[in-house]
Structure formats: structure tokens, C-alpha cells
Amino acid sequence: MSERTIRGWVEDDFGIALHAVTPITEGIDAAAQTWRGTADDGERYAIKLSSGGTAGLSAQANLARHNLHGVPGPLLTRSGAIWSIRSGKRLSVIPWIEGQPGSEMTADQWFAFGRLLAGVHAMRVPEHLRASLRAESFRPHSLLDELAEVQSALARPATDSLVTALAAIWATHTGEIAYLASIAEMLGNRLQDKETPAVLCHTDAHTGNVVSNEHGVYLLDWDDAELAPPERDLMFVDHGGVLASAPVTEDQQASFYRGYRADRGNRNRDDSGAGSGSDSGADRERMLYFHCVRALNDLRELAAVVLDEDTWDRPQRVKALEHTRDSWGPSGHASRVLTMARQRSDTVAWS
Template sequence: MEERPTGIQDSDVRHALHGWGIDPVSWEYAPVGFGDYHWTATDTRDRRWFVTVADLTQKSWYGDGTPAAFRGLRDAMDTAVALRDADAQPHGLDFVVAPVRTAAGETVRALGTRYAVSVFPLVPGTAGHFGETLTAHDRGVVVDLLTRLHRTAPPASARPLPPEFATRPQLDSALKELADPWDGFGPYAEPARQLLADHAAALRRRLDEFDRRAGELRDKGAPLVVTHGEPHPGNLLRAGERLLLLDWDTVGLAVPERDLWLVADGPDDLVRYEETAGRKPDASALALYRLRWALNDVAEFLELLRAPHDRTPDARQSWDALADTVTTLAAEAV
């Protein structure tokens, strides 16, 4: 996030690092990504760290309330560590950028009642960007990484993740509350209402399509595998000749298509996965998860813009993304 979190200070985060035996001598806020807050730190032994603070109120896919969000985030980070160290692989899944544990064995520590902190080694490399177009070669590399991931035995901490998205009630509620102005929230609330009002019928058709495809997937009873959830270019780190996968807070058990739709850019990528994984991707499941991503984005952006906000860079980014996603969903409605 470009903006720093409210309710905690840099000193709170620095103090939390004592659980990892880290005493920073240099410290800098890193305004990158969207959703979590990040710092880079160098300690007294010249080791470099990437520190992530998660806002537990924005992790609704783990369950209701911050205690459920903390448990879910802990399970996800435990899963990432287990995958990195997977016994079935000669060197584990060495493309997994996982957190380091505290002296007490924790991958996540609470920071007050709203936030949680994790610590990662700062890996030298070049991070990608969401929306970036990968070359055919790089897509092939990512498909191969996903094959390795999907063929790995699930750690005990990996949670099953149904295709339904936790923010669906917020989207349904917003579509029912379009008659009156959304006053009192902030500068982008009323434009968001007008946008939804203009495309409400199309969005409801897309929700019906989602429900139909989700029902079809459940009826098929396809086996679940360990999935990353968001293997897009923004979560890739180029370290020399290697590509690494970042941000494992969405890891969980699902069908492979949960990952593949974000990577495959045509039949060649899907054939490559089928040949290496021994499992043919399902076209309807790919469409389901593509649609799920967009609908969940709409719900999350609406949740931010229907809460008190100012004309900040993060609020503007949410509004721009909401407008783009809603118009695209409407244009593709049948």
C-alpha cells in the first residue's frame, strides 16, 4: 500500500521484530503492492529482511472477524514454509518465498488486535507487476512451477477453499442499495453507486453465471491440489535466471484451474500443463475462476469505497480498478 497503516507506528513493528531476534539498524517503508503494508530492514548482522504487516480486517476469505483472519493467515504462512521444505522434493519447492519462523516457531505474530506481522528474507531480484504480459518462455516456466506445486502432497495446514467468495454478501448488498445516494463515505462512494446502477443488470447476470459454473464444478467432484491462488506477474520475482513465487497468503486446496487461468494465454500453455501434470484443464473451471476474481475484486473495492475515505492514492486506485472491472464484466455479460 502507498499509505501507511493507521493505528500502529513504525516503532510497534520494529519492536515486534524482536521475536525473530532482529534488531534493525536501517528501516524503510516500502510503498508496494495492494492490501498489505511492507518495510525493508537491515539488522546488526547485515542481514536484509522484508517485513509484511497484514490488516486482518481485510482478510475476509479466512472467515468472520480478526481472530479467524489471524488463524487463516497463520495456516497459510505455515503452509508456505511446509511447501518450501517439502520432503518429497530433493530441495523442497525452492521457488516458494516463505516467511522465517520466530524463536518460538511462529510464522506470524499478532500486532495488536487488528494487524499481524510476518518476516521474509529479502531476496535480491526484480519484481513483476500486475497486468504485465509474460513471454511465452516465462509462461512455460510458471506452468512448470505450478505443476510441481499441484503434484506436491498437501501440508496439514493447507485449507480447502471452495469457489464461492467471502465478499459475495457485500456485493449482493450493494446491488440492493442503489436507489439512494451513498453519502457520507467519501468522494468515490457516489460515483461507485452510479457505476453499479448503470451496470446492475449485467452484474446480476454474471453472478448467475458464477453460481451455475460453481454448481457444475461441485457436481464434477474434481480432486483438489495445493494452489497458490494468485500466480500473476505481480507475485513473481526474477532472481537471476529463476522465477520465484511471492505472496502465499491465498494458498489453499482447490482445483488447478484456480491458478491456471491467471497464467495460461492460449492452448499451448494448457497443453503444456496437461503433458507435465497429467491432468487436462477444464474450460468451465477456468472461466469460473476468471469470473470469480473479477466479482471478488468488485466486492472488495466497493467495501473500501463504501467506508469512510478521502481522496488518497489508494482510494483513487480502488476507484479506477472498480470502474475498469465493472465495465469489463458488463461488456462480457450474455
């Protein structure tokens, strides 16, 4: 998409005249393109063109309308909507938040991040929005089917060096992937039969989507918001989080949970009183389920990038391969989840 086209759409739809538009290439999202736009008056904006759903942006707008600090609201179009449609996709504009990445937060900022997520989880969701949001079903079957498809694709002869390297990584960890898949399926079956809380969750609340500055802590990119138990978000702080490049330390986790509990108390504690790290009060089965599903989904998404030469350029595919390798390193999410699952199996009789 050309800079001129984006500038024209933003001015026509949102009434904002931009003199510069810069593509944002971090992250892997085949459904969206993102730019940083600078207006003639110097203001900066995050511009997104997405083929994904609209419920997440609606949830973000609802939080902003209720003045939840840390959730920047989408700007309105000339007609008063929170997005426009261009080329069959959703175009949205949000104020650009300047600041430090979430991985560099101080203890006080981790505390503020905890309070922010507590505010999100405590927010009442209007019925019209609740009806549009995906609800957690604890049914990972489509993910498991997609993992099997990746496994089949990697079993075929390949001439591309990146695909060959990826196939070698998957071959090394085939048994471990299958083990995590079996744990996810087993826990999913158990959790379907249990009553679980359903709150608004961001679902991708790792530090890569957090920015902090002198005004506070901000949680960005709400595209995948859904209704789920709090552990759906808490997993991004629990047991080191999900990023191999910036694992959450025990001190950071403790600061986060002090903030999270500040206004909520320990209302998420399960009947047994078992907590998960830093006395979070989280349900251990739900936490392990979400960790397993996240680790497997990341592996699937990264493999899809490496395998798709038509959509992704070589540097992006190289980065995806590196992230796959990192997933199984000492601080990698897949290897840490594997340890969690094995420890849980050693101490609990699944029945």
C-alpha cells in the same frame, strides 16, 4: 504502526536488527500491513502483520521445506515458529526477493513460472496442513449476498464524489453484474455435484505476485492458499488473466503451459477432452466459474474501499475507483469474463 515498533518486534521475535523499515502501500488488503525492512548487515526482508489466517503461511513453509524453488520460506522466530503474535495479529518475516515484476517476464521465465505452479499443484499436502486449509466448495452465496449489500449502499444518496462516481459505474453495469452472478451461482450448483481434484493452490497467482531475476521466478504472498482444482490458479494465465494493466498475451500463455505440462503431462484434461486456451487441458466449466467469482469479488472489494472513508485515505479510494472503471474497459477482467460467459452460453445448452 510506527517504524520503531516494527523494528523492536522483529528484533525481539526474530533476532534481526533492522536500521530501516519502509511501508509497502501497493495493493488493497484491509487485513494486513507490509513493510520492507533493511537489516544492519544489508539483508532485506518482507515483514507482514496480518489478521488473516495462518494456513497459507504454513503451506508456504511446507513448500519451502521441500525445496520447491520459487517459494521463499518464512524465517523462524527465536522459539522456532514461523510467525509470532503481536497486537493480536500474525507477524511474519520472509527474505525480500529483488527482481523484475512478473509482467516483464521473458518467454523462458513464463515457462519457469508454469513449472513452478505445476510443482505447487503436484506437492503432497500433509494431513495436518490439509485439515487447516480452506477447501473450495463452489458455493458463492456469501459473495453474492455481499454484492447485494454493495448495490444497496450505492443506491442511497451520497455526497462524496468518489461514491457518486462509483454508483454511476455500478448503475451502468448492474445487468452485467447480475448476469455474472447468475452464471457463478448456476456453475457453482453444477460443480458441487461433480467430483473435482483438490490440489494446493496459491489462489492469487497473477503477475503482481510474481518476481523474476537471474536466479529464477518467485511466487509471493501465500496468505490465501487453499485446496482447490488447478483452474483456481490457472485462471490467472487463462484468457488474458485478471489484470487490466498487464493482460497475459497468447504467447506468454503458451510459454506458461509448456512449462506447466513439462513434468505433469495433460493430467487435468476433462473427460470430453475440451481445453481452455493453448491446449491447457483445463476444465472449461471450472475455469469460467473461477473467472466469474474473481471478477465479482474484485468489484466487491474495490467498492468496499471506495465506500469506507474511515479505513482508506482518499488516494487509495481514488485508485480503487480507477480499478473499478478499468475492470469494464476493453482489457478489463469483468468485461472479458462477460464475453467468455456469453460465448459459452451461445455454444453450450446449460442443463
